[in-house]
Amino acid sequence: MDPVTGQWLAGPTSKPGGAGPGRETPEEQEGLADAEKVNRKVPVIPYVEDTRNILVVKLAEPVERDTAVTLQYALERGIEAEFQLEDSELDTEELPPYEGPRERLLFVESAEGGAGVLRRLQAEPEALARAARKALEIAHFDQLGRDRGAEKQNGDPCEKGCYDCLLSFGNQRHHRAIDRNLVAELLQAFAGGSVGESTPA
Numbered sequence: 001m002d003p004v005t006g007q008w009l010a011g012p013t014s015k016p017g018g019a020g021p022g023r024e025t026p027e028e029q030e031g032l033a034d035a036e037k038v039n040r041k042v043p044v045i046p047y048v049e050d051t052r053n054i055l056v057v058k059l060a061e062p063v064e065r066d067t068a069v070t071l072q073y074a075l076e077r078g079i080e081a082e083f084q085l086e087d088s089e090l091d092t093e094e095l096p097p098y099e100g101p102r103e104r105l106l107f108v109e110s111a112e113g114g115a116g117v118l119r120r121l122q123a124e125p126e127a128l129a130r131a132a133r134k135a136l137e138i139a140h141f142d143q144l145g146r147d148r149g150a151e152k153q154n155g156d157p158c159e160k161g162c163y164d165c166l167l168s169f170g171n172q173r174h175h176r177a178i179d180r181n182l183v184a185e186l187l188q189a190f191a192g193g194s195v196g197e198s199t200p201a
């Protein structure tokens with residue numbers, strides 16, 4: 001930037017079509033004065049700071065990636081439904097290791113300050129169980145873990161996932177990993193049910 005006039009100056013350009021770090025495309029430089037011709041100039045690096053509530057859920061044992069990814073979205077849906085949040089208010093991200101089994105899930109409240117729901121999940125003993133019960137229901141399981149995906153009220157039976165349960169436009173890149181059958185037992189465990197209990201056919 002030219003500190004005398006306050007005008008942005010054209011910096012080093014990148015090749016057409018690709019902007020690299022600190023470089024601008026020729027289109028971005030259109031109308032900017034040439035930095036080479038200005039005596040006084042200061043570099044300006046824009047950045048943002050952000051404060052958000054996060055919650056890291058650590059499982060007792062690592063699970064396969066597809067299971068972890070499915071569990072993330074199932075719990076996100078369950079939390080949103082149980083605590084009346086919009087889909088945009090809560091987000092979930094993968095944490096490393098990005099390959100192979102993992103044990104941690106990250107939840108992020110989208111708005112600065114947030115709705116405080118992650119704090120409730122941490123502080124209230126029943127909150128996570130409530131969210132998990134809701135998640136089971138959303139994923140077409142009853143509270144005994146029995147699959148109700150074939151008896152869906154609307155549309156086709158649900159196998160691994162559908163837009164009524166765990167799939168959304170926001171998690172499109174994970175659609176191949178998402179399989180609701182992988183998380184029924186885990187959700188039951190979170191919900192306070194016993195794991196591995198045989199269910200009536």
Ligand SMILES: [Zn+2]
Binds near residue numbers: 139158161162163164
């Ligand atoms: Zn479904």
